[in-house]
Amino acid sequence: MTEYRGRDGASLTARGITAGYDPRRPVVRDATLVLPAGSVLGLVGPSGCGKSTLARVAALLHAPYAGTVLVDGTPAPGARYRAPRELRTAVGVVFQSPRAAVDPRLRLRDVIAEPLRATGRGGEAADRVAELAELVGLTGELLERRPHAVSDGQLQRACLARALVARPRYLVCDEMTSMLDASTTAALVGVVRDYQAATGCGVLAVSHDAELLGRWADRTVELAELSGAAGGAPG
Numbered sequence: 678m679t680e681y682r683g684r685d686g687a688s689l690t691a692r693g694i695t696a697g698y699d700p701r702r703p704v705v706r707d708a709t710l711v712l713p714a715g716s717v718l719g720l721v722g723p724s725g726c727g728k729s730t731l732a733r734v735a736a737l738l739h740a741p742y743a744g745t746v747l748v749d750g751t752p753a754p755g756a757r758y759r760a761p762r763e764l765r766t767a768v769g770v771v772f773q774s775p776r777a778a779v780d781p782r783l784r785l786r787d788v789i790a791e792p793l794r795a796t797g798r799g800g801e802a803a804d805r806v807a808e809l810a811e812l813v814g815l816t817g818e819l820l821e822r823r824p825h826a827v828s829d830g831q832l833q834r835a836c837l838a839r840a841l842v843a844r845p846r847y848l849v850c851d852e853m854t855s856m857l858d859a860s861t862t863a864a865l866v867g868v869v870r871d872y873q874a875a876t877g878c879g880v881l882a883v884s885h886d887a888e889l890l891g892r893w894a895d896r897t898v899e900l901a902e903l904s905g906a907a908g909g910a911p912g
């Protein structure tokens with residue numbers, strides 16, 4: 678898993694983003710965020726300021742009113758199904774609430790395999806699921822259960838495995854550990870660190886936990902710093 682190491686100058690960039698849920702009152706205004714490959718960027722700011730909204734735009738899940746997302750220099754023509762498959766699968770996402778993020782009818786094994794099946798790579802699923810289950814600490818028995826029969830921490834482990842299954846070049850962790858205890862938090866952050874060391878992936882970590890970001894992120898920015906001329910470029 679070394680194909681992304683050393684991509685000089687590569688980044689996930691959300692440039693000049695204005696976004697929200699009502700075009701008359703955008704929650705993010707002209708924000709620029711640059712996530713260099715191989716680094717962990719922490720994103721902080723008061724509750725409701727728009728961190729998740731910007732993170733979803735960067736992950737090509739939410740279309741901005743203005744601005745462009747570039748994946749390693751390639752501009753995405755839109756979000757969700759409007760983005761080509763190779764750009765969509767380049768960015769993995771883990772959300773705060775695993776229960777809201779999974780189909781309750783699926784066994785954990787199928788939750789993890791979903792992105793491969795959705796992109797015509799179902800043939801890789803069995804091997805990849807087994808590999809990732811071991812990485813995130815899920816036993817074969819847990820893989821056969823459905824979400825209602827596992828804990829939040831176990832379900833979040835499956836969500837992290839799902840985010841990594843298609844070997845993303847960037848990973849967006851939106852409050853990934855805020856519902857978890859200290860030992861599950863440490864385990865999941867450890868998995869992300871190992872994946873990053875092996876692949877050179879870039880990680881955007883949205884969190885309220887300053888102590889966690891202090892240990893995990895190479896650099897932390899406030900959402901308010903990303904707007905207008907200040908931009909989000911490292912330096």
Ligand SMILES: Nc1ncnc2c1ncn2[C@@H]1O[C@H](COP(=O)(O)OP(=O)(O)OP(=O)(O)O)[C@@H](O)[C@H]1O
Pocket residue numbers: 698704722723724725726727728729730731
């Ligand atoms: N689906 C939605 N429809 C309408 N408004 C929304 C929606 N999602 C979020 N908002 C609003 O957009 C604003 C920004 O929300 P967002 O979740 O991006 O903030 P945040 O900084 O991530 O907050 P928190 O730290 O509390 O998670 C908030 O005022 C929120 O109420």
